[in-house]
Structure formats: structure tokens, C-alpha cells
Amino acid sequence: xxxxxxxxxxxxxxxxxxxxxxxxxxxxxxxxxxxxxxxxxxxxxxxxxxxxxxxxxxxxxxxxxxxxxxxxxxxxxxxxxxxxxxxxxxxxxxxxxxxxxxxxxxxxxxxxxxxxxxxxxxxxxxxxxxxxxxxxxxxxxxxxxxxxxxxxxxxxxxxxxxxxxxxxxxxxxxxxxxxxxxxxxxxxxxxxxxxxxxxxxxxxxxxxxxxxxxxxxxxxxxxxxxxxxxxxxxxxxxxxxxxxxxxxxxxxxxxxxxxxxxxxxxxxxxxxxxxxxxxxxxxxxxxxxxxxxxxxxxxxxxxxxxxxxxxxxxxxxxxxxxxxxxxxxxxxxxxxxxxxxxxxxxxxxxxxxxxxxxxxxxxxxxx
Numbered sequence: 573x574x575x576x577x578x579x580x581x582x583x584x585x586x587x588x589x590x591x592x593x594x595x596x597x598x599x600x601x602x603x604x605x606x607x608x609x610x611x612x613x614x615x616x617x618x619x620x621x622x623x624x625x626x627x628x629x630x631x632x633x634x635x636x637x638x639x640x641x642x643x644x645x646x647x648x649x650x651x652x653x654x655x656x657x658x659x660x661x662x663x664x665x666x667x668x669x670x671x672x673x674x675x676x677x678x679x680x681x682x683x684x685x686x687x688x689x690x691x692x693x694x695x696x697x698x699x700x701x702x703x704x705x706x707x708x709x710x711x712x713x714x715x716x717x718x719x720x721x722x723x724x725x726x727x728x729x730x731x732x733x734x735x736x737x738x739x740x741x742x743x744x745x746x747x748x749x750x751x752x753x754x755x756x757x758x759x760x761x762x763x764x765x766x767x768x769x770x771x772x773x774x775x776x777x778x779x780x781x782x783x784x785x786x787x788x789x790x791x792x793x794x795x796x797x798x799x800x801x802x803x804x805x806x807x808x809x810x811x812x813x814x815x816x817x818x819x820x821x822x823x824x825x826x827x828x829x830x831x832x833x834x835x836x837x838x839x840x841x842x843x844x845x846x847x848x849x850x851x852x853x854x855x856x857x858x859x860x861x862x863x864x865x866x867x868x869x870x871x872x873x874x875x876x877x878x879x880x881x882x883x884x885x886x887x888x889x890x891x892x893x894x895x896x897x898x899x900x901x902x903x904x905x906x907x908x909x910x911x912x913x914x915x916x917x918x919x920x921x922x923x924x925x926x927x928x929x930x931x932x933x934x935x936x937x938x939x
Contacts (some may be wrong), residue, residue: 576603577879580658582815583666584608585616585686586864587851587871589936591664594872599879605658613936614686617861618927620720662846662875665816665827665835666868669809669852669859682804684717688812706801707736710790712776713807714742715750716898719759721806726766727901738768739798743775743807748906750894755906755913762900762916779803811853820847826855831887833871848875858890866890899924 579595581588584606592604673682680702681687683695703709703725711718722740729736740747740763746756747763747770760770771792778791781803788803811825819837822828827849828836835847848871851864870888877883897914899905902924904916914922 576601577661578603578605578659579662579664579875579879580605580607580660581664581666582607583664583668583812583851583853584613585666585668585851586861586935587668587868588664588666589613590865590868591666591850591872591875593937594869595875598876602879605660607658608686609688610686610690610692612690612692613932614683614692615929615932615935616685618929618932619684620717620724621927621929662848662879664871664875665847665849665853666851666864667812667815667853668864669811671809672805672807675810680802682721684806685809702802704734707734708739708798708800709736709802709804710739710741710776710779710788710798710800712741712779712790712803712805714740714744714747714770715806716748716896718742718806719747719763719898719900721804722763722768723766723900723905726763726768727903730766737800739771739800740768741771741774741776741792743773745773747772748898750896751898751906751908752913755898755908758906758913758916759898759900762904762906766901776805779805809852809859813853822855824855827853829854829856831889832874832885833867833888834874846878856888856890860896862895863890897923899927 579602581592581604588606592606595602595604668685670685670688674685674687675681680698681695682699683692686692687695709725711722718740722738725736726738746753746760748756748759763770774792774794776790777793779788781788788800790798790800790803813821813825813827816827820827820835820843822838828838829849830836830842833848833850833854835843835849837843850867850871852859854867856863856867867888870886873883873886877885894908895910897905897907897909897919899919903920905919905924906916907914907919
């Protein structure tokens with residue numbers, strides 16, 4: 573291996589950025605190539621409030637604005653686009669996930685995740701315009717994003733004096749089913765206080781937009797039809813895996829990793845070449861920003877142990893504890909912290925004011 577080890581990291585978000593920082597800080601001779609579809613960092617924690625934060629350039633590493641297209645693990649190089657064919661000693665896949673709202677082509681995308689092109693500013697503005705013009709909205713999914721978005725839209729409408737009919741559809745018998753019942757009840761009380769209608773034990777069976785009127789007809793699985801101006805799906809996430817060989821993906825499209833976050837084949841053997849993965853793209857089920865950062869620390873430590881042959885390798889265990897803070901508008905919210913439900917006023921103080929946007933810079937600088 574040459575004296576300068578080259579690490580290619582695909583994805584510049586909550587997993588890829590801290591890995592790059594850690595390697596550059598602790599291994600002065602390492603060369604890091606960080607690849608992302610956009611030169612900007614999108615702070616997805618604040619996505620329900622449609623905020624963004626710029627990612628500053630860093631002269632100490634190479635930052636390619638290049639769409640991913642394929643990773644050739646047999647030839648030991650990453651085919652990223654026609655303009656970039658980059659050899660590597662180590663590859664880290666941190667390409668993350670997307671959502672149906674971000675990637676949908678038939679309507680105005682809602683930017684819950686970074687898009688696969690450099691259009692986040694226009695996407696945010698278009699989403700804001702669509703929401704401001706809508707008099708009726710269906711939000712599918714009553715997890716954290718669905719609840720936060722419903723609260724944000726309802727509160728903004730009330731403050732501006734607009735009348736907007738918002739319907740939140742939950743597949744479960746309660747919203748935020750990952751929380752304790754007290755947390756779900758607190759969120760429901762706040763939402764209904766803002767005028768949001770909550771439909772429980774129902775899923776959206778079909779959502780079709782008229783080409784003529786641009787109105788949506790949303791059909792629930794019980795047969796009820798809702799004709800609305802805007803439909804926002806918030807259910808589930810989709811892997812950004814279009815460049816990854818199928819043999820490295822599980823049946824749902826996520827990258828298979830072992831406890832050291834080394835990429836494995838579907839058959840269970842470690843990939844022949846030195847490839848790691850971290851964040852949403854892995855088959856670890858908890859796809860949360862702080863879990864991505866935890867995985868990033870493991871990958872960085874294991875890369876350092878292998879490159880400089882010092883220190884011990886580390887293993888990752890996502891655990892089974894749910895921890896989240898869910899604002900419902902700017903005045904309160906709910907959540908689950910170390911097994912207990914936080915007070916609404918605490919949620920307002922901790923996250924409700926700015927959705928942690930004040931921490932966006934530290935996420936980019938990995939401090």
C-alpha cells in the first residue's frame with residue numbers, strides 16, 4: 573500500500589462528515605475524498621421546519637459534487653459519474669436514505685431529506701409556496717415527521733389567520749406509537765388544539781393527483797376519499813442504493829454490515845475489499861441522526877486501527893432504547909428520553925424553538 577492512504581467516503585451528512593473530520597484530524601497523511609450530490613449540507617433534523625444550513629468548503633479534502641452511479645467493488649474503484657473514476661484504498665458508504673415526499677416526481681417534493689441533485693433551495697421554496705396556497709392537506713404517517721409537520725403547518729396557518737383543513741392519518745391506534753401512551757396523548761392534545769383532524773387505524777391506500785385541477789384524491793383503506801390541495805406522505809424511508817452492487821444489499825435494499833460496520837455480502841461473508849458503511853444506508857433499523865453519528869465514530873475508529881495499525885477495533889450495538897424529542901409547533905411537544913416522557917415546556921426549550929438549527933454548524937464541523 574502507498575504511503576498516502578486514500579479513503580473515499582460516499583455521502584456527506586451525519587455519518588460521512590464526522591468520519592472525514594476524524595480521519596483528517598488523526599492521520600495527517602491520509603487523503604480523503606468526500607462525495608455528495610450537492611455542495612450544501614442539509615440539516616434534516618430541522619426539515620419539518622424547512623430550514624437549511626450551508627456546508628462550508630474545506631481545502632484539506634477533495635469535495636466532489638458528483639452524482640453516485642455505481643461502485644465497482646471488484647476493480648477497487650468507485651465509478652461516480654462520467655467525470656470521476658476514483659481509485660481507493662478504503663471505501664465508506666454513507667449515502668443515507670430518502671423519502672417518498674423528497675423523491676416523488678408527480679407533485680411538489682417536500683424536502684425531508686437531501687435530494688439527489690443541487691436543488692434544495694428551490695425545493696424548499698416550492699414546498700413553502702405549495703403549503704401556503706393549500707386550503708386542505710392530508711399528511712400520511714403519524715410518526716415524528718408527520719406529527720412535527722402537522723404542528724408546524726397548523727401553527728403557521730393560525731398565526732397568519734389562514735384557515736387550513738389538515739388531516740393526519742395514522743396506521744396505528746395512536747399517533748407516535750413508538751412513544752409511551754402518555755407521549756402519544758400529549759401530542760394528540762396539542763394537535764387537536766391546533767385544529768388538526770387525526771384519523772387512526774387507517775392507511776392511505778391510494779393518492780392520485782388530477783392532471784387538470786392538480787387536486788389530490790386520497791383514498792383510505794376503509795374506502796373514505798379525501799379531496800385535498802396537497803398530499804404529504806411521511807411514512808418510511810428508502811435507501812440511496814442505486815450505485816451499490818445487489819450482492820451487498822439485503823432483501824429491502826439496505827447495506828449489510830457486521831458489528832464492526834464492515835460491509836458483508838448477502839451470503840454473510842465480509843466483502844473482499846475494505847468497505848465500511850455507516851448511517852441510514854446500513855441494515856441497522858434505527859435510522860436517526862444521532863445513531864448515524866454513533867456509527868460514524870465506530871467506522872472512524874476501525875479505519876484508524878487498520879490504517880495506522882494502532883488501537884483496538886470497536887463494535888456497534890444500536891440497542892433497543894428509543895430517544896426522541898417531538899415538537900408540536902413552537903410552544904411544546906412530547907417525546908421519550910431515557911424511558912420517561914418529557915414535559916411539553918422542556919420540548920419547547922430544547923428543540924421547539926429552532927429544531928436544533930443552532931447546532932447545524934457543529935454537525936458540519938464535527939464538534
